[in-house]
Amino acid sequence: MKTYAFPENFLWxxxxxGPQTEGTEGKPHRSIWDSWHASxxxxxxxxIGPEKVCETLHKYKEDVALMKNIGFNSFRTSIQWSxxxxDFETGTPNTDAVKFYNDYFDEMINNGIEPMINLYHFDMPEELQQRYGGFESHHVTDLFARFAATAFKLFGHKIKYWVTFNEPIVPVEGGYLYDFHYPCKKDGKLAAQVGFNIMLAHAKAVNCYRQLNLSGEIGVVLNLTPTYTRSDSEEDKxxxxxxxxxxxxxxxDPLVKHQFPKxxxxxxAAHNCLPEISKADVTLITDSRVDFLGVNYYVPRRVQARETEYTLDHFTPEFYFENYIDPNGRFNPYRDNNEIHPQAIYDIAVNIRDNYGNIKWYLAxxxxxxDLESEGPVQPDGVIDDHFRISLMEEHLVQLHRAISGGANCFGxxxxxxxDNWSWINSFKRRYGFYRLDLDTGERxxxxNGLWFRQLAQSNQFSCKEHSL
Structure with a gap:
């Protein structure tokens, strides 16, 4: 057995x-998820839609107690714009929402849990999507900045960590390339425009935060997926x-290295997909600075050179490659056969260390x-047996520890x-939680895995069999 200890004050x-946990009760507006599910x-x-989900709106005190029970010292969630x-044009807040978020954040803080608050998690207000096209519109980047400024003024004195966007590429992919998010368009040029405008909205929000001279930090969360090749051939590389x-x-590159890749x-440009931009907007993006980076990781990406003709009538990245399944890979037998590759955590960390100024980051x-069946029923001791997760998380943590030992600037x-929360079109198909949500009773x-995590978080270390690297 080997013990892996993490840096002092590590965030666990x-x-x-918000849209995956709060429910829709009391909202003054619908999001695109509310309206898309309705239609x-x-x-x-x-x-199953987002109407009820985890009922955090009413059960936040119970939930914060459960967070504390398994050793959390931090928790990231989001404020719903809707x-x-x-009033979206003025940024005027809703009184009931202000009270709820203040109470929720205070409950965390009073229990020793640092709230890390994200402003956008795929949840464009329906009105702004219908009226302006959401982030297709330059005007909506200004409205997002007003929303951000309102949140900063209301809660900035108590929130130390802010995030502008979670996985900003996902609305681009899902809504404008691959049809798994609303508005279900397939348009490469429009996708590029939305991507640029999201970065512009991010930069404007960061500027608002800086102007208020608050004492906390602001960052962005990106899903970074290492790309591995089928072979060492030049074509695959x-x-x-x-x-x-x-x-x-x-x-x-634009948000951390402050440059758009030439x-x-x-x-x-070669695919006639360049967005409409101004020099001033480009400068605003490249001049903005984040204090930290969040990184989301689940599965690796494996590719090979294209061997079949590209047949889509709109541009997608797959014009340049084909996805590849490693015949010797390890795969999760319990959910969609996703590949398991802990080494990717180390590779991500080294890339950030060596190519992005070793910016402060955390595994967000x-x-x-x-799925529900593979987790099985509640055991006689009241615990659900998902031990499959524990050994895999240990393998990933070994790689994270290895990276930190090599100088990676990871803080949590x-x-x-x-x-278990509602997850977009997958609803509750995939389960990830430390606690199971009973959809009939709302019980947790x-x-x-939650009991294992409590020991990890409280001791700031874990022990397991030494893994070969």
């Missing part, structure tokens, strides 16, 4: 979001280079998906997620 906790419930697993703001450019560097601009999401880890049942 979980991540979630097309068949797109959602078992037809809940906090009454070039395919991986394109995948990394389009999926990782497209946001990472190769990305040339590629988009990591999780092992299982949040698992996805605290309680602890899982063995």
């Amino acid at each position: 906790g979980a991540a979630a979001s 097309h419930p068949e797109r959602f697993f078992q037809g 809940r906090l703001i009454d 070039k395919a991986a280079w394109y995948a990394d450019l389009l999926f990782n560097r497209s946001f990472l 190769e990305l601009c040339e590629l988009l 999401e990591i999780g092992i998906a299982m 880890l949040h698992q996805w997620t605290f309680i 049942h602890i899982k063995r």
